[in-house]
Amino acid sequence: MPWEKLSKIRGKLMMNMFMKRANELKEEIIAIRRDLHSMPEIMNDLPKTTAYVKAKLLEMGIEAQEIISSGLVALLGGKKPGKTILIRADMDGLNMTEDSGLEFASTTPYAHTCGHDLHAAMLLGAAKMLKEREDEIEGTIKLMFQPGEEYFIGAKAMIDAGVLENPKVDAAIGMHTMLNAPVGTIGYQHGYTLSSVDGFKITIKGKGCHGAMPEKGVDPINVGVHVYLGLQELIAREVSGFETAIITLGQFSAGAAPNIIPDTCVLQGTMRTYSKEVREYLFNRMQEIIDLTCKKYRASFEYEVLSNVPSLYTDPELLDEMLGYVKEMDADFTLLKDQRATPTDDIAFISELVPTAHFQFNCKMQDERGAFPHHHPKVVFDEDVLPIGAAVNAQCAFNWLKNNK
Numbered sequence: 001m002p003w004e005k006l007s008k009i010r011g012k013l014m015m016n017m018f019m020k021r022a023n024e025l026k027e028e029i030i031a032i033r034r035d036l037h038s039m040p041e042i043m044n045d046l047p048k049t050t051a052y053v054k055a056k057l058l059e060m061g062i063e064a065q066e067i068i069s070s071g072l073v074a075l076l077g078g079k080k081p082g083k084t085i086l087i088r089a090d091m092d093g094l095n096m097t098e099d100s101g102l103e104f105a106s107t108t109p110y111a112h113t114c115g116h117d118l119h120a121a122m123l124l125g126a127a128k129m130l131k132e133r134e135d136e137i138e139g140t141i142k143l144m145f146q147p148g149e150e151y152f153i154g155a156k157a158m159i160d161a162g163v164l165e166n167p168k169v170d171a172a173i174g175m176h177t178m179l180n181a182p183v184g185t186i187g188y189q190h191g192y193t194l195s196s197v198d199g200f201k202i203t204i205k206g207k208g209c210h211g212a213m214p215e216k217g218v219d220p221i222n223v224g225v226h227v228y229l230g231l232q233e234l235i236a237r238e239v240s241g242f243e244t245a246i247i248t249l250g251q252f253s254a255g256a257a258p259n260i261i262p263d264t265c266v267l268q269g270t271m272r273t274y275s276k277e278v279r280e281y282l283f284n285r286m287q288e289i290i291d292l293t294c295k296k297y298r299a300s301f302e303y304e305v306l307s308n309v310p311s312l313y314t315d316p317e318l319l320d321e322m323l324g325y326v327k328e329m330d331a332d333f334t335l336l337k338d339q340r341a342t343p344t345d346d347i348a349f350i351s352e353l354v355p356t357a358h359f360q361f362n363c364k365m366q367d368e369r370g371a372f373p374h375h376h377p378k379v380v381f382d383e384d385v386l387p388i389g390a391a392v393n394a395q396c397a398f399n400w401l402k403n404n405k
Contacts, residue, residue, distance in 0.1 A: 018398070019330075019388075022394070032056065032125070040094070041110060042151075044068065045070060049091055049147075050147075054066070067162065070092075070148075071145070073142060075142055076137060076141040078140045080138045083171070085142070085169070085171045085173065086350070087397055088350065089143075091116050091147065092146075093111055093117075094113050095110055097111055113374060114150065115374065118177050118383075123143060123145065123393065125390030127143055130397065136398075139401035159353070170354065171357070172356040173356070173396055174358040175361060178339075179362065179370070182364055183363050186326065186388075187335075190337075193311075194312040195344055196279050196311040197307050197309045198272075198307065198308055199268075200270070200303060200304065200305060202301055205300045206263060211258070224252060227267065231286060234247060234289070235247055247272075247286075251266065251268040252267050272342055309346050310351075312345055322396045333388075361392075363382040
């Protein structure tokens with residue numbers, strides 16, 4: 001039998017073994033997920049979560065380093081020469097309460113309503129399988145357990161702390177749960193996959209006065225209304241219909257009494273798009289509109305940047321190679337292409353620096369529990385997705401190293 005054909009058969013068997021082993025580990029991975037789900041923490045302050053993940057890795061014989069507060073890195077392989085691939089999972093929760101009714105619901109003031117507990121459990125499952133085959137890894141697999149994704153502070157902090165160095169990362173894999181389809185459906189997108197986000201706070205400064213004598217003051221609420229309308233006109237009249245862009249102002253606050261014109265008005269919001277050019281254009285036009293509107297109505301303003309995250313770029317060539325490994329699994333998967341989405345993920349900072357492939361693991365419940373989206377107090381995720389996520393991550397990393405020496 002020709003060596004090339006034999007190599008392909010062996011690769012297919014290896015991937016089947018990853019899926020088979022993940023199913024054998026299913027209850028263990030579910031138990032891990034439920035432990036993490038019950039103790040959500042937020043931002044980059046995840047002491048219990050970090051200690052739990054670190055302990056689980058140690059049980060597998062994997063030592064992890066905390067390179068920033070609650071940010072863990074662990075290495076697998078390295079016994080054979082080769083490249084380095086990174087697999088990243090975020091593990092922070094949200095500043096909200098849970099109302100899912102689950103027996104393992106949150107016991108803290110926070111909630112895992114974005115699925116990061118599933119991501120961390122999937123990566124721990126992948127870690128266990130890869131550790132079992134560590135002698136066969138042809139290069140190095142770097143595991144990245146990240147805090148602070150919801151506030152867009154974790155990935156950049158870990159990059160600054162050297163997560164992409166020592167050894168230098170050549171490629172990366174990211175993932176997120178999705179609730180668009182049932183378990184077994186894996187979404188993907190070539191090129192720009194998740195939107196950028198520019199969060200902002202605009203403080204308009206007027207001059208307070210009696211509500212019966214508005215001519216003696218400068219009404220910041222009036223200015224704020226015109227700023228709001230001007231920003232919305234940007235989307236309606238200055239962005240091509242072939243582009244995607246969203247400006248949302250989610251907070252508009254001013255005043256405390258019906259007969260007093262206040263000194264200030266505060267608007268907070270986000271601007272999202274995929275194109276770098278559209279992003280730069282909209283940012284500059286926003287500044288012009290805010291500035292000129294305030295001057296028109298005799299007010300001044302302060303502009304504060306709350307977030308600044310690029311669009312996640314999925315490398316087409318790397319993604320196609322990874323999809324090839326997924327297709328060879330002989331599993332009953334449905335692959336959904338063109339699954340671009342408007343949320344933001346700070347793994348985008350990594351995608352700017354190394355080729356990155358991103359998978360969307362769907363896990364929508366197929367009964368009344370599937371009615372709720374991410375970030376909803378009642379959201380429930382189908383745990384049958386856990387072995388799939390673990391197996392896909394393990395085999396893609398393992399086989400990419402084998403085929404990219």
